[in-house]
Amino acid sequence: MNNFLFVAAENDAIPNCKAGGMGDVVRDVPRHISKRGDKVQVVVPSYSRLHKNGLFRTNLNFQLRGTVYTAELYEVVGKKECPNIVHYVIHHPEIEEGGIAHIYHDDPTEPFYTDFIKYVIFCTAVAEAIKMGAFGNLDVVHMHDWHASALLFLKTYHPSYKDLKKMRYVYSIHNLAIQGIRPFYDNYASVHNWFPELQLDHEALKDPRYEDCINLMAVGIRLADAVHTVSPSYKEDVMLPSARPEFVGGESLEKDLQQANNEGRLFGILNASNYNDIRKQDKGFLYRNTVKALFRWLQDESKKYKADFLAHTGEKIMLYVDERPKFIVSSVARLTEQKFYFFKRSPEAFEEMLARLRKIDGIFMLLGTGDPGYEEFFREMSYKHKNFVFTNGQSEDLIDSIYLESDLYCMPSLFEPCGISQMLAMRNGNPCFVHHTGGLKDTVEHHVTGFAFDGVTYDEKVKNMVKNFSEALDVWENDKPKWKKIKANAKKVRFTWEKSLDAYYEKLYVL
Structure with missing residues (x-):
């Protein structure tokens, strides 16, 4: 039996520990490894909350900033019991939750300031736990995004963690655009402040653009035994230089990736989708679930500033309870x-796309939260356009209803390492x-399982987006047999973890 350790910022196999697709991967891959008879342990930060009902395992003592830090390792219960999987969280008062999904901090004036501190403490605690044998004898350590890559820095440069070199280290890139860049010196959230005893190898650690800074995404790429992008097309994209906004590629790390x-x-290796144990939602409850979510948010103190908009959305939804739209385009x-x-x-x-939708008595439903500028933009669009319904919040029941009752799922991503939403939509037919970028290129085939747009320049892409959207609606309106065939193809296609895991074992884990 092989023994794996997954190190990440998110893990959706435990409650309230997910912000994005990384949480899904860290949930699903261990489950499929366990089915093969191997053992997996998953460790994430506690964010000062996830340890509260956990089982205390051990104290972890280590040096940071020239002083002794003590963190605590807790075992926690997963949402689903699986043989050979153990979930852990690491608690330390400085590993705090942030405002993004109660996980990440947003430091607009000094990017990564708070997150750098908490993930340095987390990774050093993980290194200490490995050294102490808290996870047993490990064969593979699988790290996810920059939050976990300080582990590679420690095992390469820190004399206390030389023993960590025995196992294989795999590094997965979920989003290359977020790199964890911080100064080497002269800042509380700098490498030297946290590791004053180390001689820093600037050349091996530096960011290609800011030479006085460490780039933790680059550290993962440079020091891991195997580096993994979450789709084959994204691998090709990131080895090319970015030329924004037309093309988002290696984001200054293309040479490291080459x-x-x-x-x-x-x-x-393409991420996969879950086709078992799907949360079931009955058809016909889309509008009811929208109204339920709106009422819940209206009672939430933190949403008070949106009260007027939530009421506006409720009014709009009520129009569609009696007069159902003929076609629903959605995005989550x-x-x-x-x-x-x-x-x-x-x-x-x-607006042109919304106007085209109006011609077939169609609506566009968008659910989501995020960047305040984007939230404001979509709120304005909702006030302006009767057939654009923007639910500015999060609700699992409503998300399930949207996937279940949409006719066309819209995902116009500028770049997409893999994407899970398109797989979930296709699962529902x-x-x-x-x-047509990254993982979307690997999963959606134009006029076969869906519709795609692309172009060489930005203007060309936008022109094709409007044109091909109209073309998709034309197929629904005028060629029902073709539409039915595309729906059937979408429902039939399978992106399974069994297939992806074969590639993981063959290329990443090499056991």
């Missing part, structure tokens, strides 16, 4: 530049309308 590829360490996403850049930069294009 080198990892030349050394045979870089692999693109975090409201960020990555997901909706095309709509915010070219609102006239989005919904064709998807996507930008």
